[in-house]
Amino acid sequence: MSEGASPPNLAENVLKRIDVGIFVLNKNFEVRLWNNFMAHHSGRPSEEMLGKNIFDAFPELPKPWFTKKVNTVIMLNNFAFISWENRPYLFRFAHNRPITGGADHMYQNCMLMPVNNESGKPESVCVVMFDATDTAIATNMLKDALDTLGEISNRDGLTGIYNRRYLETRLESEFDRTRRHGGTFSMILFDLDFFKKVNDTYGHLAGDKVLVEVARRISDQLRSSDVVGRYGGEEFALILPETPIEGACIFGDRLREMIELEPVIYDNMTIPVTVSMGATEYSADLASYEKLILQSDVALYASKAGGRNRLTCYAPELEAIAVSGAKH
């Protein structure tokens, strides 16, 4: 052996001991190589695996998909990949973070490479498996944190229901979805009557309590697909998917009545609360979702002008009242 040349079994030793899974399958899915990483994690030593069909040894492997994957590599003489993000693991191995993990299996990234014979034709496939558990756990934690942040950024700080930014996003997507796929939906804009007086008479903390209480009572009545949010100071909005105006009016009026019938109690004070509502329904001729907000605002104005504590459905004639009347 010349100075500097590798000892003959160097590559073999490295392959055997490296902390990465390496195994080779021939065209018949028989194992041709099974390194220590694979042996230790699967509990099947190399002597037992060599020559064995991989699907016989691991019947839980998704056969049609994995067969296709391996065939792809051989037929196209190409690489293929398996990512933990789509498929958490190829083999269900225990992982090395039983305490800090929060996962009950090893996440795996795999790379499949063609192994060519002397004439350059691929005849088997080498699978290299990386333990991606650390990355997966960190990524999942980051994702959870981002989800929480995203959720917080959609919420109104005082009442915990959605905020205006989210309402508008949802309204826009509901509008686009309905335009694309048909169907309908309604929205209700509503406003606490004489809210300034509540604040002046009972104090701002009482006013806050009223907002929180109204938000809670309404949230309790919603179907899972309905969305309620605080649109502005004492103004709220409801988005009711798959709901024609008739249904929206019945539902809205029930909410209005529920709020009227039960005054809010704060610090031994009984605070009567009523709301005025404006309802409108999606229609294909509306140019944008903003138009829907304008229409419910017109209907809400009509409720205010008509004496408050009521619900009005939008109709084009109402526009005249809204324009001629003073700002509510």
Place this chain on the structure above:
Amino acid sequence: MSLTQINPLTDDQRDALQELTNIAMGQAGSSLAMLLDAFVDLSVPRIRVVEVVELPATLADLVGKNILVSAVRQSFQGYLRGEAIIIFGEPGSHALADLMGYEGDLGESSQAELLLDVANILSGACLGGMMEQIRNFTETHGPADLSFSMPSIMARDVPAAQIIDPKKVQWTHSLLLEVNFTIKDRNFVAHLTMLMPEDGIEKIRGIVDEFIAAI
């Protein structure tokens, strides 16, 4: 972003590259057909060098302005270095689920995986086909071999013009290889484009010149 100027390919160079790619894509088509056991139709590829700033508009023209697309990126290195971007039209890769060995209803992650799987074989077949053609006539630039990195999804359901933000691309030019894949009796369309650093495009120019000299 560098301000490197790249000369457009001459007519002769483009013709030759076209010829080279035609053969490569023919091969890619037949391997895909064999693999998927379905009739795969690859359009005659159109090739041009596009400035990255023009890419969003070019992609929108190529794919269609009013549809939403999904895109997968995959880097390759070795003989050539760059990124392949595979764009799926509205029906996406769903239509190929059974051909790729997927069973039952596809959840969110299986859909993503299928998209990546299909993108991987498309880029592998096309680039692999090109390498094979190059190996046939020159070794001047070293062994024509590529290795690929794990593909990742860059966009789901966005207008084509939004797939690439030129401001975030380090390279100034793209070799746009416009191949449309369609599969008989399946509602499936995909497009492939390649981003390469300037030296990669110059290398291709060198290869093409050699190809011209050889024929």
